[in-house]
Amino acid sequence: MALRVQTLARELALKALYQHDLLGGRSPEELRAFCTQNGGPEVAEPAIELVEGCIGHGEKLDEVIRRTAENWELKRMATSDRNILRLGVFELLFRQQTPPKVAINEAIELAKKYSTANSPPFINGVLDRIYNVHVVGGAEEEAGPLPEADDSPGAAGKGRAAGVTARPDPQARADLHVHSTASDGSHEPSELPAMAAKAGVAALALTDHDSVEGVAAAGEAAAAVGVELVPGVELTGYAPRADGTGEMEVHIAGLFVDATSPVLLGRLRDLRAARVERIRQMSRKLGELGMAMDSEDVLRRADGGSVGRVHFAQQMVAQGYCRDLSEAFQRYIGADCPAYVAKEKMTPAQAIALVQAAGGCSALCHPALLPDFESYLEELVEQGLDALEVHCPVHTPQDERRLLEMARRFALAVTGGSDFHGAAKPEIRIGQETVSFVELDRLKQRARQRI
Ligand code: AMP
Ligand code: ZN
Ligand code: FE
Numbered sequence: 001m002a003l004r005v006q007t008l009a010r011e012l013a014l015k016a017l018y019q020h021d022l023l024g025g026r027s028p029e030e031l032r033a034f035c036t037q038n039g040g041p042e043v044a045e046p047a048i049e050l051v052e053g054c055i056g057h058g059e060k061l062d063e064v065i066r067r068t069a070e071n072w073e074l075k076r077m078a079t080s081d082r083n084i085l086r087l088g089v090f091e092l093l094f095r096q097q098t099p100p101k102v103a104i105n106e107a108i109e110l111a112k113k114y115s116t117a118n119s120p121p122f123i124n125g126v127l128d129r130i131y132n133v134h135v136v137g138g139a140e141e142e143a144g145p146l147p148e149a150d151d152s153p154g155a156a157g158k159g160r161a162a163g164v165t166a167r168p169d170p171q172a173r174a175d176l177h178v179h180s181t182a183s184d185g186s187h188e189p190s191e192l193p194a195m196a197a198k199a200g201v202a203a204l205a206l207t208d209h210d211s212v213e214g215v216a217a218a219g220e221a222a223a224a225v226g227v228e229l230v231p232g233v234e235l236t237g238y239a240p241r242a243d244g245t246g247e248m249e250v251h252i253a254g255l256f257v258d259a260t261s262p263v264l265l266g267r268l269r270d271l272r273a274a275r276v277e278r279i280r281q282m283s284r285k286l287g288e289l290g291m292a293m294d295s296e297d298v299l300r301r302a303d304g305g306s307v308g309r310v311h312f313a314q315q316m317v318a319q320g321y322c323r324d325l326s327e328a329f330q331r332y333i334g335a336d337c338p339a340y341v342a343k344e345k346m347t348p349a350q351a352i353a354l355v356q357a358a359g360g361c362s363a364l365c366h367p368a369l370l371p372d373f374e375s376y377l378e379e380l381v382e383q384g385l386d387a388l389e390v391h392c393p394v395h396t397p398q399d400e401r402r403l404l405e406m407a408r409r410f411a412l413a414v415t416g417g418s419d420f421h422g423a424a425k426p427e428i429r430i431g432q433e434t435v436s437f438v439e440l441d442r443l444k445q446r447a448r449q450r451i
């Protein structure tokens with residue numbers, strides 16, 4: 001299609017969308033009639049396609065805009081800007097035949113022609129971010145420059161940035177942080193995929209602490225309900241705090257790990273054995289405080305899985321020493337508490353290296369919980385970190401915004417998940433935090449680079 005025709009079609013589509021927005025929703029027939037009356041058939045056809053696409057995907061487009069232009073409430077944005085963005089995002093995410101560079105440039109042109117002086121840089125900024133986060137899936141540096149504008153006949157698909165042509169479904173969601181009974185979650189690995197499907201989640205990463213023992217069963221159950229299972233693990237690294245006040249726990253997730261890797265399996269077996277010994281030490285410490293705990297009772301709760309402080313806390317509650325898990329952590333087994341014992345010491349660099357050795361993509365979990373994490377991140381990146389867990393229940397919107405910026409700055413992929421545990425964290429639902437399949441695809445690519 002000639003460049004000019006498509007440009008005119010965008011202008012006409014914008015006018016129709018503007019009316020639809022301002023007049024509180026026009027029917028499809030009215031919008032089609034508007035386009036036909038205001039443009040020749042050559043222009044009206046593609047304009048109608050754009051209008052229908054924007055309205056059909058309206059909720060998704062607004063959600064993406066809302067998440068990106070966080071300082072701007074959609075309702076308070078100028079009507080022209082709001083609709084220019086909808087059109088641009090629709091073309092970026094859903095219209096395969098529009099090269100991304102064209103989608104962005106054309107939106108800027110519309111802003112110049114139909115909006116205020118501040119509008120073009122605003123539209124440019126928002127669409128660039130959406131392109132980087134949702135289309136490329138993260139880092140500008142790796143995406144390379146946007147392809148040159150080429151909207152000539154037969155140009156569709158040509159000159160596109162690598163990885164953009166095979167677009168994963170941007171509507172599908174993935175919860176990439178979930179625990180099972182293989183560690184301290186309360187649901188069997190085989191139960192989780194159906195729960196995820198029910199929550200509208202199309203992919204799920206099983207990330208048990210120091211264990212991939214649940215991956216096979218979860219994988220089978222996932223296949224049966226049409227959910228993608230990402231084999232994963234959550235490791236604990238220990239690093240000195242910048243202020244010299246001791247150590248901090250640095251949780252590193254491995255995604256897309258080979259759950260049959262002998263190196264990984266061997267190391268995890270050792271880590272779990274050390275966890276058993278740790279529970280015995282914790283029981284002894286608690287005994288010294290006058291609370292009789294039999295470590296066998298705690299181990300029985302883990303039922304052969306990766307035993308941890310959650311099981312210990314549950315046993316304390318069962319014996320009436322605490323009202324709930326959080327009291328157990330606060331008074332007895334949290335870091336700096338009298339019955340606290342660290343796990344086997346692994347550095348974050350060793351955790352990252354182990355994930356890499358198993359062909360996986362490494363991600364820093366719930367980074368905003370780390371003290372001084374902004375200055376610490378660079379070190380992890382040098383050690384080979386692949387991704388940042390931007391979306392998780394403990395982060396505020398401000399945390400997420402800051403983390404997205406850091407992901408971009410350090411060329412890291414973006415991940416997210418609920419950290420679902422079932423009973424141990426009853427307020428968390430599976431699928432509560434997710435990333436899109438665009439981000440999932442990028443994480444997969446980072447893992448492939450490791451093989
Ligand atoms: P562990 O790996 O054995 O040291 O256990 C740490 C895990 O305990 C964390 O990953 C959380 O899942 C859980 N946890 C930490 N603090 C609390 C808390 N206050 N209440 C419930 N669970 C907690
Ligand atoms: Zn846990
Ligand atoms: Fe964690």
Ligand code: FE
Nearest residue numbers: 177179234419
């Ligand atoms: Fe976790």
